[in-house]
Amino acid sequence: MAERLNKQQKLPANLIKKYLGLCANLKRPHPEEAPRQEVRSAFSGEVIGWTYMGDEGDVERAFDLARTAQRSWAQTSPRDRARIFRDFHDRVLANRELLMDIVQLETGKNRASALDEVMDVAINARYYANQAPKLLAAQSRPGALPVVTQSELQRSPVGVVGQISPWNYPLALGISDAIPALLAGNGVVAKPDHNTPFSALSVLYLLYESGLPRDLMQVVTGDGPVVGGAISQRCDYLMFTGSTATGRILGRTAGERLIGYSAELGGKNPMIITADADIQHVIAEAPSACFSNSGQLCVSIERIYVEAGVYQRFLDGFVAAVKNMKLGPGFDWNIDMGSLINAAQLLRVEDFVSDAREKGATVVCGGKARPDLGPYFYEPTVLVDVPDDARLKTEEVFGPVVFIEKVNNIAEAVEKANNTSYGLNACVFARPETGRSIASQLMAGGVGINDGYAATWATVSSPLGGMKQSGMSRRHGPDGLLKYTEARNVAEQRWLSMRGPAGISRKTYAKVMVSALKLGKKLHLLP
The missing domain is CATH 3.40.309.10 (Aldehyde Dehydrogenase; Chain A, domain 2)
Structure with missing residues (x-):
């Protein structure tokens, strides 16, 4: 074990280059001038690699790229999106040993806990790939008046989702919340914790290999208040996992901007x-x-x-x-x-x-x-x-x-x-x-x-x-995908105006409608 630990104490240089290539920070005109931050192994405290320290300009570029990619992605059918994530499911399982190694090097957790992360990503990819086409399909709803009113519930992506994830489960929380957001037709700009960037970047690389459009999900590494704050000021929906104290700060920003917000926070x-x-x-x-x-x-x-x-x-x-x-x-x-x-x-x-x-x-x-x-x-x-x-x-x-x-x-x-x-x-x-x-x-x-x-x-x-101070909104289940969408009520009125037919007085029409409502309730004809 000690010999293997020594061999894997540093990430191979080619892997670091590959994963750094996924960072929006590299879109700078002169990326070599950007400040760097060392990433250390929790096992030993030794340096295993480095990432760029992003700034507000990097976040701005990331959103520009993601928004451009998202416009095309939104037109891709949910079934075609789902095919990418089914392939991703298989790649995650096939590369589980490498993924677990990277997670362990960054976090110091034991092997079984690292496997939990791999399984979480695969389970979420499978579930949402199977469910997204059904959840996003237009649904017929009862209209205001039987026959003459036809209603349909449609779902549209919110745009570009901002994601701020913690160091404790960097693989699972780095991508599992993004999976339903992407399947719903959104782009994503994500900030992994500065302690554990390579876990998120490695699994994102597999997602790109599965066919995800290259610019659709952006990762910006760096300081939390700088990068996370910039993301919260630009995203169309914010997903955060972390402390209750930080969750309150981000919640105020989301509230001021009137955007959706989902947070899993602390617990006792x-x-x-x-x-x-x-x-x-x-x-x-x-x-x-x-x-x-x-x-x-x-x-x-x-x-x-x-x-x-x-x-x-x-x-x-x-x-x-x-x-x-x-x-x-x-x-x-x-x-x-x-x-x-x-x-x-x-x-x-x-x-x-x-x-x-x-x-x-x-x-x-x-x-x-x-x-x-x-x-x-x-x-x-x-x-x-x-x-x-x-x-x-x-x-x-x-x-x-x-x-x-x-x-x-x-x-x-x-x-x-x-x-x-x-x-x-x-x-x-x-x-x-x-x-x-x-x-x-x-x-x-x-x-x-x-x-x-x-x-x-x-x-x-x-x-x-979470309830109380442990968070708001939910991950998992249909809610975990639908929260990343906007509901659109499309209602068609046919043959008869909602205000009544011409030639009937408003008073008479009001009496007719009251009688109709009573009859509809009695016969269970109305929703």
Whole structure:
């Protein structure tokens, strides 16, 4: 493993050149004069490549190119667009090993978490390629008056979608939200996080190989406030995944410009374990629910509420399972958890745990950095007796840290689970009927029963997003594509004017219409 890690610690120069060729930054008259930013491997902190630092002019050029390409793309039939994404689905799966390598080098995550990203891209490509022609087809709707009014609902692309994606899932979030936007007939201008540009660029290269028009999707790398701010000021719809604080800023911009806005933001996600749960199953599933991607995902579990009758049994078994996790760098499948993304994220996690300790919490396992494994490694950490004034009790850690709390009954667990400004994800481990009853009471956009988050996330046919401060709008499902369209109501009036036939007084016509409406309601002839 160490030998392979050493060989793959840097991206090959030809790959860097290939992926940089997808950046709108290279449209500058003299790209060699543009400032560059180094990209470092989270495994070791070593430089693996560089990207250009885009500016407002680069974003402007990107939108010019995308808008020109989009006008032709909008005239391409949804079925022809779908063929490109079906081919893309196959290319993603065929190139999964390379894609996972790049994701791991940039993010430091373990192999299984990198595979999750590849699968997410493929699943979204397949689903929306299959659904887009049906979702975008004109639909006949009941008219105002039977027979004489004919109505049709049409869908048009919004234009060019702006996308700002984070570093934690750079492959999946770098392209999966763009897939339905493109299939809906839009162009896209995207900004990947400066820590992880190559994951997004590599999968975009495969999309171009599948036949996507070259200028239709533009990538501009660089600083968030500069590039992201410029995108938000020019796009016709904005898709953002990231922190709630940044989401508010972008939301104000979208509101001022009166454009559509979709945001998946932070979470402080709870798990509830009831007395009738299969505890051995919970112990087996809970580590991945809490520590996948080193806890750096918006839907990761950070709070666990356990009914008193099974509390100690779960705590003992869960702690033993966490202590048995294999932590380390590399591409082997048997590694359970990888690194944090960078020094800033490591410091954030350390501060949360230190604050909780100082205020009286007990760390039952983990709780320290592992510089022997790499510069940003931190052990999966479990705490109990966390006081209410500890930051990690209510704030999102976004790292491999979870606390466990005993509750007397289900009602108390539900109350504590909902006692947060967030509402992204939750899960319940219980008998199915108990779990469904609890799920209906939880203020979260997704609720897994006997699963942490994977089942809700992978169900791409159903809309998914956040309640409260965890976001607005939805990805996945029909909503995940239709949000990138404008609805057009086309109604044709035939034979009889809506104002009534000539020769009948308005008063008489009003009486006729009232009688018609009553009859239509009685006979169920009107919508």
